[in-house]
């Protein structure tokens with residue numbers, strides 16, 4: 001279908017002449033004054049408008065044309081408006097260009113010139129549209145730097161959006177490398193506290209004896225080595241967000257003090273007597289099983305319920321359909337650039353190997369394998385070997401023969417479907433079985449097209 005062009009001119013003869021010259025390349029829509037122009041514009045959404053400035057009821061002044069120009073651009077600023085003006089209207093034309101018109105022509109219009117100009121306008125308009133579409137998609141893929149379009153990760157983004165507007169403590173659960181710290185930063189970034197500090201403390205990396213003073217600070221001389229007064233992480237997070245990473249490793253007596261801070265909003269430095277009021281939002285994370293900790297008495301229940309007013313789970317990478325490739329491609333761009341190896345891409349077998357891999361270390365593991373692969377790769381594509389991924393799955397260990405057989409069948413059916421864009425006949429041929437048998441197999445394995 002030809003692209004749509006709106007021609008606005010009060011002179012019917014001119015419109016007819018133009019239509020005659022342009023109808024072969026464009027879908028022509030006509031208007032004779034400002035109101036009809038806007039109406040037609042809204043209905044037909046043309047990328048390009050050819051506009052005469054002298055429109056009724058003031059055909060001898062440019063005001064109606066200029067007003068139409070402004071209105072059109074207000075409806076869609078990307079519209080390319082070309083002004084067709086009479087001789088001696090140079091000043092008006094310049095004014096129109098100053099107001100956002102894309103280009104101009106002088107009447108009487110030379111058809112060849114007009115055709116060339118229109119071609120260029122449509123080309124630019126089309127490119128712009130594609131660019132905005134890409135940008136929109138890109139923005140939808142990332143959330144505060146977190147990539148993912150899969151349902152489970154989008155649900156996490158939704159949770160983050162919701163909790164960001166409140167000050168309630170949040171507990172982020174998830175296996176190692178799933179993005180817990182990134183999620184905590186996203187909560188901070190999206191909150192009204194974003195201009196204030198985000199202070200992270202890894203509770204498992206600090207020796208027990210020092211953790212309390214790290215968190216709460218200390219007064220001078222409160223213990224050997226406390227040469228000066230020091231503010232703790234909690235105070236440093238004033239106005240902002242305190243991120244307690246690996247909260248499962250906090251010893252019981254520090255849990256009690258943190259609980260008091262959560263309940264009352266006050267802290268006491270080690271060796272100090274003053275109660276200091278601190279306004280900091282607490283976000284905690286762990287990959288430990290806190291329920292088990294509570295059952296065994298290493299994690300206080302009251303502390304848990306204070307912390308986990310809101311709780312959400314970062315899903316394992318293997319459960320985020322489509323995200324592995326998305327994240328891998330984004331990281332590949334970055335690492336290729338860092339290592340001066342432009343033009344690297346993932347080989348087709350690599351995508352399959354990645355989907356089959358179990359990713360116990362989640363996004364961090366993907367990052368590490370890719371970083372290494374980019375350094376090791378010799379060609380233009382990253383092979384499964386470069387990533388130290390095997391195409392054969394190790395997943396059968398510990399399974400019954402029946403389970404292992406079904407796993408393999410499922411893999412082969414899915415691979416064949418993917419390879420043949422879900423065409424059953426071709427997929428069945430590839431596996432050397434009949435169409436009905438292929439359907440039966442899909443049914444048995446619970447595979448939908």
Ligand SMILES: Nc1ncnc2c1ncn2[C@@H]1O[C@H](COP(=O)(O)OP(=O)(O)OP(=O)(O)O)[C@@H](O)[C@H]1O
Nearest residue numbers: 145146147148175176177178179180181182363364
């Ligand atoms: N959705 C994602 N998109 C892009 N990068 C991600 C995503 N999730 C995590 N990452 C990256 O993966 C790495 C691990 O993320 P992060 O440190 O937030 O995970 P974690 O759950 O805190 O891990 P750990 O349990 O090891 O502390 C980081 O480098 C982070 O930038």
Ligand SMILES: [Mg+2]
Nearest residue numbers: 177180181245
């Ligand atoms: Mg972490």
